Amino acid sequence: MQLSKAEEQLMKYLWKLDKAFMKDLLEAYPEPKPATTTVATLLKRMQDKNFVDYTLYGKSREYYPLVKKTDYFSKHVNGLIKNFFNDSASQFASFFTSETNLSTTELEELKKIVDQQIKKQQQ
């Protein structure tokens, strides 16, 4: 089950906050904020989809993500790769490098990261 756009947006706030009460989530939204009921609906749907849960503190609920941002995202990217690059990550990497507008500094940084990763894998 996938998150919809609006749910994803809310999820982003929850990931940032790590755990949050309704009011924290509402605060996170920029003007014009959605109605409380809207957020409540989204939260319930996200619960049904098993993306969030909450802890009861007396009567109030503290919501928290059930899915790590990294995992969610990783699934996304891997989906993209599978979908558009016939499952070839390196083809994607190539595309990514030339097509996104990374600055030279960022590219250097990326090179460093890649290098580290290579070293890590050689151990």
Place this chain on the structure above:
Amino acid sequence: MQLSKAEEQLMKYLWKLDKAFMKDLLEAYPEPKPATTTVATLLKRMQDKNFVDYTLYGKSREYYPLVKKTDYFSKHVNGLIKNFFNDSASQFASFFTSETNLSTTELEELKKIVDQQIKKQQQ
């Protein structure tokens, strides 16, 4: 305007074929193939969204993409980056490198690509 899942799938076939008649598109689908009318509906919606158009050959239409796969994809990735990595491509790159399961060989390849890109930018 965004393509929906089903539309994206169809678009993928169109990109692969480059241009195609209805029957080519239907052929592209695996079993169980959708009804012709389903594909027709999707094509029309995609036309409304300005993703495809067609050339008339007598009475039959040869459909073709109005949007390059690369462009579509690039928008996607950039959206992801903006959405999840506060607009930091390098943060995304870092994630990508460690989180997707690139083999050492692929990583080496990526390094090469990055290097070329750096050189290209220095000119």
Place this chain on the structure above:
DNA sequence: GAATTAACTCTACAAATGTAGAATAAAAAA
């Protein structure tokens, strides 16, 4: 303790999406 605020559930509704039947028209095959 009465008034206000916050959060939740229920219900609703419009728009978008996935899917396809019915009807029609044109083209191809027999």
Place this chain on the structure above:
DNA sequence: TTTTTTATTCTACATTTGTAGAGTTAATTC
């Protein structure tokens, strides 16, 4: 030329998504 196949438009309908009002209850403030 009659039959069959193909493509198209129109219409339809169930599901999902975005959004929120009404009503209820608990918590907070005056």
